[in-house]
Amino acid sequence: MTAEVIYGKQLAEDLRQEMKEEVSALHTKDIRPKLVVVILGEDPASMSYVKGKQRASEKVGMDSDLIELPVETSERELLDLIEKLNQDPTVHGILVQLPVPDHISDQKIIEAIHPDKDVDGFHPANVGKMMTGQDTFFPCTPYGILVMLKRADITLEGKHVVIIGRSNLVGKPVGQLLLNENATVTHCHSRTKDMQSHTKQADILIVAAGKPSLISGEDIKEGAVVIDVGVNRVDGKLTGDVDFDSAKEVASHITPVPKGVGPMTITMLLHNTIKAAKRIHNQ
Numbered sequence: 001m002t003a004e005v006i007y008g009k010q011l012a013e014d015l016r017q018e019m020k021e022e023v024s025a026l027h028t029k030d031i032r033p034k035l036v037v038v039i040l041g042e043d044p045a046s047m048s049y050v051k052g053k054q055r056a057s058e059k060v061g062m063d064s065d066l067i068e069l070p071v072e073t074s075e076r077e078l079l080d081l082i083e084k085l086n087q088d089p090t091v092h093g094i095l096v097q098l099p100v101p102d103h104i105s106d107q108k109i110i111e112a113i114h115p116d117k118d119v120d121g122f123h124p125a126n127v128g129k130m131m132t133g134q135d136t137f138f139p140c141t142p143y144g145i146l147v148m149l150k151r152a153d154i155t156l157e158g159k160h161v162v163i164i165g166r167s168n169l170v171g172k173p174v175g176q177l178l179l180n181e182n183a184t185v186t187h188c189h190s191r192t193k194d195m196q197s198h199t200k201q202a203d204i205l206i207v208a209a210g211k212p213s214l215i216s217g218e219d220i221k222e223g224a225v226v227i228d229v230g231v232n233r234v235d236g237k238l239t240g241d242v243d244f245d246s247a248k249e250v251a252s253h254i255t256p257v258p259k260g261v262g263p264m265t266i267t268m269l270l271h272n273t274i275k276a277a278k279r280i281h282n283q
């Protein structure tokens with residue numbers, strides 16, 4: 001079997017076309033969805049993601065601001081800035097690029113962003129809503145994966161989904177969203193014993209470990225769907241966590257890196273920002 005490749009990039013472009021029309025319709029009502037991204041320091045990988053997001057928001061006609069702060073910015077200064085953005089009625093979405101430098105607490109920053117402007121979906125209030133099956137901002141990468149699976153006509157109900165990873169940003173929320181869709185969910189992590197015995201059971205395998213070539217064809221059940229979330233730079237080249245060439249011989253569907261999950265993440269960020277603007281303006 002040679003897998004069908006699911007190009008998130010193509011789907012992302014289609015969805016952004018639809019969003020462009022939605023944004024123009026909002027402009028006629030004097031609503032201008034606006035995202036503000038805050039980044040501390042000049043990590044090249046972070047900068048590249050942030051630039052991608054800027055380009056994407058411009059393309060759909062959305063307003064977006066990038067606030068670049070020096071790496072030595074204090075926690076107090078960052079919290080004050082977030083408070084100012086919380087109060088600013090022209091700002092609908094706030095994203096602080098994570099991780100922040102060690103002298104600042106990620107959790108404090110996440111909790112400082114007003115839940116109504118938390119387009120990352122990381123605030124405990126929004127996480128709690130997701131856990132209890134309520135509508136809210138869903139974290140962008142998990143949500144992008146869900147939309148990609150649905151658009152590829154992959155049934156989720158009753159499927160065994162195995163996720164490698166249990167981070168608050170990716171692993172845990174993707175498991176929760178798929179549980180909400182009636183999948184049976186297993187998480188593997190660094191303390192899991194005999195991981196292959198789990199991955200081999202997966203109808204849908206989601207790999208979010210940040211370890212290049214962690215998974216290859218021999219770890220995958222014939223006909224499984226493989227979603228590669230990993231973004232690793234190896235010898236200057238971007239690669240995922242899955243050995244694509246061996247995996248595609250076994251899987252029925254597989255996402256590439258690049259052009260897979262990443263572009264969907266950015267698209268769901270735009271979606272959440274439009275949702276925030278509509279909600280703030282009671283649309």
Ligand SMILES: NC(=O)C1=CN([C@@H]2O[C@H](COP(=O)(O)OP(=O)(O)OC[C@H]3O[C@@H](n4cnc5c(N)ncnc54)[C@H](OP(=O)(O)O)[C@@H]3O)[C@@H](O)[C@H]2O)C=CC1
Pocket residue numbers: 141164165166167168169170171188189190191192195208209210211214229230231232261262263265
């Ligand atoms: N494409 C996109 O849009 C995005 C991609 N990413 C990428 O996804 C990957 C994961 O991100 P994130 O969740 O933030 O990363 P974290 O480092 O926070 O989490 C990694 C998870 O993988 C587990 N893990 C690590 N090594 C192994 C191993 N050898 N075997 C089994 N489990 C393992 C860890 O286990 P434990 O909990 O025990 O430590 C942890 O739960 C990264 O490559 C990141 O760059 C992230 C966000 C967006």
Ligand SMILES: Nc1nc(=O)c2c([nH]1)NC[C@@H]1CN(c3ccc(C(=O)N[C@@H](CCC(=O)O)C(=O)O)cc3)C=[N+]21
Pocket residue numbers: 048049052095096097098099120140141231238257258259260261262263264265266
């Ligand atoms: N508050 C916060 N929210 C995030 O959502 C967040 C974050 N912090 N910190 C970093 C991670 C990582 N992340 C990516 C998003 C898109 C691509 C992406 O679009 N990748 C392209 C390639 C881009 C390139 O060529 O560099 C692709 O896979 O095709 C990658 C990585 C979001 N993150």
